[in-house]
Amino acid sequence: MRTHLCGELRPEHAGKSVELCGWVARRREHGEHLAFVDVRDHTGVVQCVVDNTIDVRNEYVVRITGVVRARPDGTANPNLPTGEVEVGECKVEVLRSADPPPFPIDARADEVEEGTRLQYRYLDLRRQRMQRNLRVRAAINSSLRRSMETQGFVEVETPVLVPSTPEGAREFLVPSRKEPGSFYALPQSPQLFKQLLMVAGVDRYYQIARCLRDEDMRADRQYEFTQLDAEMSFVGQDDVLGAIGAAVLDAAETVTGERPLEIERMTWQQAMDRYGVDKPDLRFGMELVELTDAFAATEFKAFAGAAAIKGLRVPGAASEYGRNQLDRLTDRAQSLGAKGLVWLKVAADGLLESPVARFLSTEETGTLVQRLDAAPGDLLLVVADDWMTAVEVLGQLRNDLGQPPVHDGPYRYVWVVEFPMFVGVDEQGRPKPAHHPFTMPHPDDLELLSTDPMAVRSQAYDLVLNGWELGSGSIRIHDPALQRRVFAVLGIDAAEADRRFGFFLNPFEYGAPPHGGFGMGIDRLAAILAGEENIREVIAFPKTQSGADLMTRSPRPVDAAQLTTLGIRVVPPPA
């Protein structure tokens, strides 16, 4: 139906007869007999000059036949890629009329309430920004596929109706009709199947896989999300990082036109010590500073005997923070779990102004200033607590006070390696796995499994970009004796292991190769590379914060008959 796309017309097309199809983006009357009609398709808009008796309005679907010509002198529009040309002598065919849209199909819709955009998503997606986002995402997928295949990975599809698996997140359940009272789960990830594919000898598996987790939604989280999921046999950690890293850098290069220099690497311990978080944003400084030893002999009660004392310098912020803001910072620190927050301002003469300054010795304040590299005008924040609380609280304050929007500035990719094997304890006081219970411990820490399990590092790793976790993975345990030792730490005996994970671990008895893998969030990568703050913007049909699809109005009740077939009765929610 067309010879050209709207957005591609340029002065070199002048004199050409063209046929275009698209939507009317704008109409302006021009003199007595003519109208300018901007026609839009996914490539952009172009101005068409038409007889003003023709009834075309916004969002009418039209086919235009006309001749490209240079715009008259002085009327070019430098803000538009097609701004030097227009299409004249137009014949207009209305393919379909349209109701007036609920919001303008252009950048002005960015200001429209998001619920309205989601309700009319098919109109929202018609906009340039959203068309670009869809295409960024598609380019990432296709580049990832290319890269994985070049590296010898084989795409295998895994089921969406799966058993409930122990990966940590709450699952969506699907009732079975054949076996009322029994349920499938929707996969949190293809974890179980990809590991079994290694037992099956596939060697290198990948999939662009939909994963489902019934978790509270945030800017970087949806019920349904997409992962580049991969697993490899006969490899160590560096092989996995190498393969996934190459695919991610390829995808980034495809979208941005520039290959990121490298993916940095740091241990979890370093990330926590320096940034107070396991997904450090390396685009800005403000690193946490170790102060524990500087106050070893202090007389200041709040610091004396603290397991860890950490400091953070907020450059030049002293004058911005009045009493109220400082109180609010202290409240924030306390709500994050700290017992308190000490603040100090560096005055013009280099002396420290703070309610606690008089409790600190000259030597202590001297060390503080020197370690934090403090200069007049800086605001210094100090937390004394157990190590984890001290670093996490300051790490959060660092992000609160310094973190730029996720897509601002350079892209800083970093592998965080050597995560701890266990974090925290459950109600019975047993360690909880940090990744999942099939993660291989660090080879140097095997002895600690029985003596000091909380100190055991694992061969689990995350990929982080600009403070967002892009994905996680690990080398897996393939040795049953080691798996039993890890289960023992978790308080899972042989009978329970068999009951809960037998379907997964028994196949390993038939010869499981050493293997490891990774799951990388494509929505997150696409959002950052597209310059978006929220993954909803790179998902064609996302859910709202509360899990609703406003366009199709789901979830919604189903017929009683459907429930009966499934053997399900809905109990009214408690009053």
Ligand code: ASP
């Ligand atoms: N299944 C894991 C996840 O979704 C990734 C992996 O360990 O490969 O985080």
